[in-house]
Amino acid sequence: MFAALMFFALQATQDLAATEAVQPPRIRNLKNAASNAHYPSESIQRREYGIVSVLLHVSSDGSVESCLVTEKTNFAALDNATCSLFKQTRFYPARNAAGLAVAGDYRGATAWGTGDNRPKITIELPLQVYDVPKDYKSPVKGRILIDASGHVAACDIVESSGSGAADRAACAYIEKHGFVFSPFPKSGASDVSPIAVRPFIASLSKQPSEESNK
Secondary structure (H helix, E strand, O other): OHHHHHHHHHHHHHHHHHHOOOEOOEEOOHHHOOOHHHOOHHHHHOOOOEEEEEEEEEOOOOOEEEEEEEEOOOOHHHHHHHHHHHHHOOEEOEEOOOOOEEOEEEEEEEEEOOHHHOOOOOEEEEEEEOOOOOOOOOOEEEEEEEOOOOEEEEEEEEEOOOOHHHHHHHHHHHHHOOOEOOOOOOOOOOOOOOOEEEEEEEEEEEOOOOOOOO
16 A cells, blocks of 8 residues: 555656746747737827736647736736737747646736837846856846835846856846835736746946056
């Protein structure tokens, strides 16, 4: 009986591992994602603008099964347009440890607005370090998740700089400095946890020596 329980427990663990995503879904074509080309006409007329963050559940075939608004604009037309467009977007599915396609979650955000009313969504971080890693090739591109209190809840690397040390340094800088972002995100439903998504670009350069500052 004990051996049978051990077998079923092991099988359950293996089945769970087979469905766990180690590589999240990725958008196939960024041009098809939400953009101002799809700006709701009524929102333009009413001068509605803002940033919408969403949590998508993407199936193993790359289609979007659900969309939850984790950061709303208070303008239903913009919130609904964001989900509508993301649901039409095709994804490369998530992959498990064996490289097989599995269902997974994707977090994204889009900024709606024109001219001076277009919100800035990407955070640019110029970082000065004592020594730039030799394998650093390009700026670190990542994403931070901001919770309901405005604090950074997570930092993920979306596109490596070519240097693991530089990638880690970018997230370490963000997490160490304890940034507080406002306004605090509010979700589109009471049972959905508020999370704002913000992409960032961190560029590393060598810190000037004390002698060069004299």
